[in-house]
Amino acid sequence: MTNTMWGGRFAASPAEIMEEINASIDFDKRLWRHDLAASKAHVAMLAATGIIDKAEADKIVHGLDQILAEMEAGKFKFSRKLEDIHLNVEHRLTELIGPVAGKLHTARSRNDQVATDFKLYVRDEIASIMDGLAALQLSLATKALAHAGSVMPGFTHLQTAQPITFGHHLLAYVEMFGRDRGRFACAAKRLNESPLGSAALAGTSFPIDRDMTAKALGFSGPTANSLDAVSDRDFALETLAAASIAAMHLSRLAEEIVLWTSPQFGFARLSDAYSTGSSIMPQKRNPDAAELVRAKTGRIAGAFQALLMVMKGLPLAYAKDMQEDKEPVFDALDALKLGIAAMTGMVDDLEPDLRAMKRAAASGYATATDLADWLVIKLGLPFREAHKVTGRIVALAEAKGCELKKLSLADFQAVEKRIGEEAYAVLDVASAVKSRKSHGGTAPANVRREAKRWIKRLEKQGQSR
Secondary structure, eight states: OOTSSSTTTEEETTOHHHHHHHOOOOHHHGGGHHHHHHHHHHHHHHTTTSOOOHHHHHHHHHHHHHHHHHHHHHHOOOOOOOOOOHHHHHHHHHHHGGGGGGGTTTOOHHHHHHHHHHHHHHHHHHHOOOOOHHHHHHHHHHHHHHHTTTTTEEEETTTTEEEHHHHHHHHHHHHHHHHHHHHHHHHHHHHOOTTTTTTTOOSSSSSHHHHHHHTTOOOOOSSSOOOHHOOHHHHHHHHHHHHHHHHHHHHHHHHHHHHTSSSSTTEEEGGGHHHHHHHSSOOOOHHHHHHHHHHHHHHHHHHHHHHHHHTTOOOOOGGGGGGGGHHHHHHHHHHHHHHHHHHHHHHHHEEEEEEHHHHHHHSSTTHHHHHHHHHHHHOOOOOHHHHHHHHHHHHHHHHHOOGGSSSSHHHHHHOOOOOOGGOOOOOOHHHHHOOOSTTTTTHHHHHHHHHHHHHHHHHHHHHHO
């Protein structure tokens, strides 16, 4: 049989393969809650403007409530022959209340309907993701406060650079995830205009009240251009772009956890809760959760590229290509939420080996810059000259196979005769981190202050929700 929603134009049913490629109900059924909410807002407006009478509207709302109950109970029967969530709902509504169900679609199209549903869905997902990121930030900041003075090596090029604190390192990710939340917040603000009432592409001749439906659905107002409203997927692209950056940040932290928990680094340990073993090597402890978070970045960034390619060649307004918008968004946001939750668990679980980190911080001539700074401050050398002098001292230590603080005073004075005993004080890693008091620096006092500021801010935000 032909589809009853457009059977007047078509005399024959579609080919089986046409049904297969055309149906989206397998994935867009997750929009059911948003579709029902938008339909309720629409029918309330139709009644308020006199486009349909109140009795008809009440009957439609009652039917929609019955469908909502069926959905919530898992008893609703979805049909692939009805293509999508919108037609499945309308078909069931007709079964429940008869022909009056057809009045629900007055002054709207599936084009503005799906755009509205999709925006509502993405808006909800953004809120969930932002809550997850805030919880991750709080875990990081809490651990940073506990380890404000725990010394570890800082790296550039994955080579020992300067000593920092573990707390300072964790706070770097608090800042990253804070920017991620800002990007999601901006995306949520920009998407918060209602497409409902734009109809197919040109608006409608019915005297609708788009402000009423926008307000009912929590939008800041209606979209200004009907053509743009039904063809826009910027909100999904922007959300995927923010998701891609957030996933990249998760991946960087995951990579560090993989390194830190390796025997070669030995900086930290994950418990059995976040580790797996090997089917053949009994000694193995694999940081699989971190590795999977790292790997999901490809799926998330790939979803952004996939949707970008769908949209890049489409003329206005709607084209069926845009049915390919939802699966990548659903998959990417699911993967991101899972990654955020897994990372939050790992951060809480992670136990740093403070002695191993401090020992590593003291190796690799990590305090060479501190010695160069001392030469500038105490001996008045230009920094470039101090850099050269320190480089020669490092080369001497390498030749002797020892750390800087193991060199004799005679060794130092062989390079620069004015160096005195007091230079040894700056070669201590704990002293080095304490000296980095500049704004944003790794000094423990800075870390404690910043960690407390973040904790207070995040807890306050949590209480306000």
